[in-house]
Amino acid sequence: MKALILSCNTGGGHNSAARAIAEEMQDRGDEAYVLDYLCLAGEGVSKLVGDGYVQIVKKTPRLFGAAYKLGMGVSKLAKKSPVYYLNGRMAKYLDQYLKEHPVDVLVMPHLYPAETITYMKRKGMKLPLTVAVMTDYTCIPFWEETDCDYYVMSHEALRKSCVKRGIPEEKLLPFGIPVSRACRKNTSRAEARKKLGLKQDEKYFLAAGGSMGAGDLDELIEELLTRTEEERIIVVCGSNQKAEQKLKKKYSGEERMEILGFTTQMPLYLRACDVLFTKPGGLTSTEAAVVGVPMIHTAPIPGCETVNRKFFVRAGMSWSADTVKGQAEKGIALMRDAEAAEKMVKCQREQIHGDAVVKLYEFIRDQIEKENGGFC
Secondary structure (H helix, E strand, O other): OEEEEEEOOOOHHHHHHHHHHHHHHHHOOOEEEEEEHHHHHOHHHHHHHHHHHHHHHHHOHHHHHHHHHHHHHHHHHOOOOHHHHHHHOOHHHHHHHHHHOOOOEEEEOOHHHHHHHHHHHHOOOOOOEEEEEOOOOOOOOOHHHOOOOEEEOOOHHHHHHHHHHOOOHHHEEOOOOOOOHHHHOOOOHHHHHHHHOOOOOOOEEEEEOOOOOOOOHHHHHHHHHHHOOOOEEEEEOOOOHHHHHHHHHHOOOOOOEEEEOOOOOHHHHHHHOOEEEEOOOHHHHHHHHHHOOOEEEOOOOOOHHHHHHHHHHHOOOOEEOOOHHHHHHHHHHHHOOHHHHHHHHHHHHHHOOOOHHHHHHHHHHHHHHHHOOOOO
16 A cells, blocks of 8 residues: 655644654555645745744734634635635646656645545546545534545544534545654553653653643743742743743752753653643644543644644643643642642543544555456
């Protein structure tokens, strides 16, 4: 079996899901490739879209929230959105690529390539099996105008809203959001701390701003340092080098602090910490729930993250507050209440399962075997 996973550099979650899918397929002996599909039109196009998204989210999150809200309205009124027509321009590039590199399945943990293949279908271009993967706990605007063969939902609870928005129910697969094998490993906290060089007898807060280092990390750190005396704080700034340098300079003499930039060891840090502070991205929240770590959701980027936070809090899988001060207070309370922390992890295990990528792989394999008369 040969698979092409099409993603896009607008946030790290889509790429993380893409890599998790490719990893599972490759480990099973199949061919799988992750492609930033906008690169087919040139590196400049990918950089323009990716950098534009990151800058809007970092500097004007309210503008992003307004655009998301507008998108919800457009999706209800318009037959086809501007997003569809813009991504339709990628059809000629993807069509040529598939002619030169034929595959058995296209997997899309991002809306944009799903819009492109919809345009291609309407133009009669040949396509293999197409599977979309939702990476948030809501049906974001414009999924309903796409025409994939199947849609992987993040949770069964989304079924009703997806159908209401116009996605055929028979196409919906409630497998969940794919996460890497590193998140699914049964690594103990002691083992994780040993690998990371952390102290076994200390308590650790982990504050993560996502792949872009978004959020009020500085203010959160100040609150935690002021309100605690012994707990240690690990901060992951992601790819936000400016935030990393600023925090390292400000807290250079603080013995309780460890400040990191981008790290590939996030699953180990999740297992090593006692309480996690993170913005409510769909992928990061899912990884934390699969690992099983008490979690405080910080301020969301307005839009789908707002819904993600609401979903997790209502299900008992995280706590949150509207202010940084409130978030710090909740985190400290969770750190010092073993019963509440255990209850939260139990809720996570009941709602979020780590086998999403396994289910997805087995489903794709079965579909391709049916098409090929039992051969994959």
